[in-house]
Amino acid sequence: MHLYDSPLPAPNPRRVRTFLAEKGLSLPTTVIDLAKGEHRTPDYHTVNPLGRVPALKLDDGRVLTESVAICRYLEHFHPDPPLFGVDPFNQAEIEILIRHIELRLQRAITMVWLHTHEWNAAYVKPQFKDFGERQKLEAVLVMEELDRTLSGREWLDGQRYTMADIVLLSYIDWAKYVGVNVPGRLHNLVGWHARATARPSAAA
Numbered sequence: 001m002h003l004y005d006s007p008l009p010a011p012n013p014r015r016v017r018t019f020l021a022e023k024g025l026s027l028p029t030t031v032i033d034l035a036k037g038e039h040r041t042p043d044y045h046t047v048n049p050l051g052r053v054p055a056l057k058l059d060d061g062r063v064l065t066e067s068v069a070i071c072r073y074l075e076h077f078h079p080d081p082p083l084f085g086v087d088p089f090n091q092a093e094i095e096i097l098i099r100h101i102e103l104r105l106q107r108a109i110t111m112v113w114l115h116t117h118e119w120n121a122a123y124v125k126p127q128f129k130d131f132g133e134r135q136k137l138e139a140v141l142v143m144e145e146l147d148r149t150l151s152g153r154e155w156l157d158g159q160r161y162t163m164a165d166i167v168l169l170s171y172i173d174w175a176k177y178v179g180v181n182v183p184g185r186l187h188n189l190v191g192w193h194a195r196a197t198a199r200p201s202a203a204a
Contacts, residue, residue: 011170021201097164108139150188
């Protein structure tokens with residue numbers, strides 16, 4: 001297998017790196033530099049025609065894209081420690097958490113990124129800056145919901161560190177990069193972030 005990766009601040013490739021670090025795994029890797037536009041080259045489009053990173057090329061030539069799907073595939077072959085749940089109900093819980101983060105927080109932060117950040121000015125035309133600014137409020141609203149979820153919990157599912165925590169860490173840190181900080185009043189989320197950041201895998 002061969003991983004196509006991108007460095008920070010890209011959140012999606014980071015999720016795979018964090019997952020691999022939690023599993024104690026390493027893969028042959030090619031780094032795709034987004035700032036240089038390497039994801040838009042014909043060579044990379046033979047790997048992923050959508051030009052997105054990460055991608056996992058299997059030994060038989062097939063390619064998996066989407067960070068959570070890649071991690072779920074690898075989990076099948078390396079089940080310990082379990083990051084997608086330990087029983088059917090727990091697996092469903094983690095899936096719910098991941099979907100909530102992706103459909104709510106990810107969407108809001110992505111809109112902030114696309115419509116307010118100068119890096120995208122050349123690619124997103126027109127940028128709707130007022131819309132992007134309003135999405136910052138939506139992102140904070142989702143953070144408030146997650147803060148309530150974390151009440152009395154060390155990790156999101158209430159039991160152990162899972163893929164849901166990996167997904168959330170990638171987006172909380174990316175949110176800060178695009179100008180949306182976790183409000184200090186959200187003590188549960190702030191504490192969770194400190195614990196997640198302290199894990200060695202967070203540096204991946």
